[in-house]
Amino acid sequence: MSQLSKVKSRRKFISPVFHLQTKDEDGEHITEDVIKNVKQTGKLNLSSRHLASVPEKMFKIYDVRDKNEVNVDYSRNIREEEAWWNIKPLTNLDLSSNVLTSLPDKISMFQDLAVLNLQDNLLTMLPPEICELTRLTRLSLNRNKINKLPKNINQLTELRYLCISHNCLECISKNISDLVMLEMLDISNNIISKLPPGIGFLVRLTELNVSNNKLTELPPDIVNLRALLKLDISHNNIEHLPEFGELRKLQIFYAQHNDIQEIPSFRSCEQIQEIYLGNNFIKEIPLEFCEVMCHLKTLELRDNQIESVPSEITNLVHLTKFDLTNNDITELPFTMGLMPHLQILKLEGNKLRQIRPDIIQGGTNRILKYLREKISEEDLKTLNVPSDVSYDNRTYPDRFSMKNGNILNLAMKNIAEIPDECFHEAKKAEVHTVDLCKNKFTAVPLGLKLISDLLTELNLSSNQLKEVPEFLKDFTKLKFCDLSNNYLNSLHESFSSMVSLRELILSNNRFGKIPECIFGMTGLEILLLNDNKVEQIPMEGLKELKRLATLDLSNNNLHQIPPELGNMIQLRCIELRGNPFRHPRPAILGQGTESILSYLRDKIPR
Incomplete structure (x- = not known):
C-alpha cells in the first residue's frame, strides 16, 4: 500500500473538532417536547446548539395546517393546557452562542416577540423585517460581525435594552434617537468615529456604553441625558469633555485611556460616586472640582501628568479610594491624613520627596498615619480640628x-x-x-x-x-x-x-x-x-x-x-x-x- 493511501485510510477515524450542522440536523432541535414547552411558556431557548441556520420548524410551531408539526385533537378529552385558547405566543427567543450567518426575514411573523437574543453568532447584517417586531423591548446583538443596522430600526419604539457591542459598526444612524424608550444602550467595541447628534433625545437612558471605539469628541446634547446613571467613554481618542452639570443623576463615569487634558466640570452632579480618568493627559486637579465633589467615593487619576495635589482635596470627605499611581507628584498636603473615609491611597510611580518608599509600600494606613504626624498646629487651626484629632465633641445630632x-x-x-x-x-x-x-x-x-x-x-x-x-x-x-x-x-x-x-x-x-x-x-x-x-x-x-x-x-x-x-x-x-x-x-x-x-x-x- 502506498504512503498516500495509508494517510487516506486513517482520515475516516479522525473526529473533527467542529462539525457544521446541516439544515436537517438544525431542525432536530425542535422536538415535540420543545414545541409543547413553547406553547405553554411563550419562550424558546436554542442557545448553544451549534446551529448553522435557524430551524425551518421554528416557523411552523403555531401552524395548525401542518399536520407534521401540530396534532389537532378535536375530541373533548383535550387537556386544558393544550387547548388552543391557552396557547401562548412566542415572546422570548434565544438564538445566542451559535454559528448563524443570517437571520430569515420570516422572523417578522413573531409579532409578539419582546426579547430577542442573537449574541455570539456570525451575523454580518440584519434583515429589514426585524424592524416589524414592534413589541421588542430587549435586543441583544453583541459579539457578531454586523457592520450596519437596518434603516428602519427607529420603528422599534418599545425597545428598552439594545446591546450591539463587539461588532464592526462604523457609524450609528441618527434614527436611533427615535428609540425614546431606551434605558440601556451598549455600542462598545466597534469602530465608531462619531455619535449621532440626536442622542440627547434618549431621555430615559440610564446606562450608555460607547467604550473601545474611535471617538474624538462627544456630541453637545449628551448632557441632555438627565436620567443617566452610568456613562462609559473609556478607550477612545477624546480630547475635550463638555460640562456634565446637567447630568444630575450620574453616579459612575468611566473615561480611562483617552486623550483628555482637563477634568471636566461636574457641578450639580450631586449623586456621582465614582470617576475614572486614568491613562489620560491631565495635569492638575481643579479647585472647583474639590469644592463640589463632596459626595465622591472613588477617584482614579492614575497614569496622568499631575504635578501637585491641592490642599482642598480634603473637601472630598466621603472619598474611600484615591488612585494617583504613575504621575509627576512631588509633594502631598499633610492634611490628607485627616480624610475620614480614605481606605485606599495609591501613590506608586511618583517622585514624592517627603514620603520614603518604604512608607508608600507599607500601604494606605501607614501613609495616612505618616501624614497626620506631619500636620502642623497652624494647619489644624485652619481646618478647625483639635490637635489630638480625637474629636471629643459627643453631641448627638437632632x-x-x-x-x-x-x-x-x-x-x-x-x-x-x-x-x-x-x-x-x-x-x-x-x-x-x-x-x-x-x-x-x-x-x-x-x-x-x-x-x-x-x-x-x-x-x-x-x-x-x-x-x-x-x-x-x-x-x-x-x-x-x-x-x-x-x-x-x-x-x-x-x-x-x-x-x-x-x-x-x-x-x-x-x-x-x-x-x-x-x-x-x-x-x-x-x-x-x-x-x-x-x-x-x-x-x-x-x-x-x-x-x-x-x-x-x-x-x-x-x-x-x-x-x-x-x-x-x-x-x-x-x-x-x-x-x-x-x-x-x-x-x-x-x-x-x-x-x-x-x-x-x-x-x-x-
Whole structure:
C-alpha cells in the first residue's frame, strides 16, 4: 500500500473538532417536547446548539395546517393546557452562542416577540423585517460581525435594552434617537468615529456604553441625558469633555485611556460616586472640582501628568479610594491624613520627596498615619480640628440637622455607644445613611434596627468589631456597607439574602477565607477584601457574582490564582498584588486588569 493511501485510510477515524450542522440536523432541535414547552411558556431557548441556520420548524410551531408539526385533537378529552385558547405566543427567543450567518426575514411573523437574543453568532447584517417586531423591548446583538443596522430600526419604539457591542459598526444612524424608550444602550467595541447628534433625545437612558471605539469628541446634547446613571467613554481618542452639570443623576463615569487634558466640570452632579480618568493627559486637579465633589467615593487619576495635589482635596470627605499611581507628584498636603473615609491611597510611580518608599509600600494606613504626624498646629487651626484629632465633641445630632441630607454622621467622635433616642430621631428624619467610622464600637448598635427599612449606606469602619449581628440581614435596602479596619473573621451565612448590596468593604480584618454568604449577594459590584488572610479563591462561588466589577484581594495569603478567574470578563478592576503566589508575575500584574484576565484565560486547560 502506498504512503498516500495509508494517510487516506486513517482520515475516516479522525473526529473533527467542529462539525457544521446541516439544515436537517438544525431542525432536530425542535422536538415535540420543545414545541409543547413553547406553547405553554411563550419562550424558546436554542442557545448553544451549534446551529448553522435557524430551524425551518421554528416557523411552523403555531401552524395548525401542518399536520407534521401540530396534532389537532378535536375530541373533548383535550387537556386544558393544550387547548388552543391557552396557547401562548412566542415572546422570548434565544438564538445566542451559535454559528448563524443570517437571520430569515420570516422572523417578522413573531409579532409578539419582546426579547430577542442573537449574541455570539456570525451575523454580518440584519434583515429589514426585524424592524416589524414592534413589541421588542430587549435586543441583544453583541459579539457578531454586523457592520450596519437596518434603516428602519427607529420603528422599534418599545425597545428598552439594545446591546450591539463587539461588532464592526462604523457609524450609528441618527434614527436611533427615535428609540425614546431606551434605558440601556451598549455600542462598545466597534469602530465608531462619531455619535449621532440626536442622542440627547434618549431621555430615559440610564446606562450608555460607547467604550473601545474611535471617538474624538462627544456630541453637545449628551448632557441632555438627565436620567443617566452610568456613562462609559473609556478607550477612545477624546480630547475635550463638555460640562456634565446637567447630568444630575450620574453616579459612575468611566473615561480611562483617552486623550483628555482637563477634568471636566461636574457641578450639580450631586449623586456621582465614582470617576475614572486614568491613562489620560491631565495635569492638575481643579479647585472647583474639590469644592463640589463632596459626595465622591472613588477617584482614579492614575497614569496622568499631575504635578501637585491641592490642599482642598480634603473637601472630598466621603472619598474611600484615591488612585494617583504613575504621575509627576512631588509633594502631598499633610492634611490628607485627616480624610475620614480614605481606605485606599495609591501613590506608586511618583517622585514624592517627603514620603520614603518604604512608607508608600507599607500601604494606605501607614501613609495616612505618616501624614497626620506631619500636620502642623497652624494647619489644624485652619481646618478647625483639635490637635489630638480625637474629636471629643459627643453631641448627638437632632432630627432637624439629620433631615438635611438624611444622614446620621458620628464619624470620629471617639464614642462606644449611641442612645436609642438618637435612632428614634433618625427614623423621624428618614435617615438613609449612617456613618459611625473611626470610633470605639465593640458591637453594632442595636438601635440601628429602628431604621433597618430606611438604610441604604452603613459605615462601621475603623472600630473594634469582632462580629456583625444577624439582624443586619434585615437591611433589605442596604447598597453600601463598610466594615473595614475591624477584627472580623467571619460573616453570618444569612447575609446571603442581602441581594441589594452593591459595595462591600471588608479590608484590614482577619478573614482567612472569603465568607460564603458573599456568593449569594448577587447584586454585588464592588468587593474589597484586601489586607486579610485569605488563602484561596473559590471560583464556584465567585462566578455567581455576575455584576462584580471591582475585586481587591491584595495583601492576603493567596498561593495560587485559579485560571478560571480570567473568565470573569465583567471585572474592570482586579487587585492581586502583595500575595505569595508566583504566577501571574509582577510584570503582568502591573499591566492592569485586562492583561491579568487575558493571562489567566490562557492558562485554562483546554
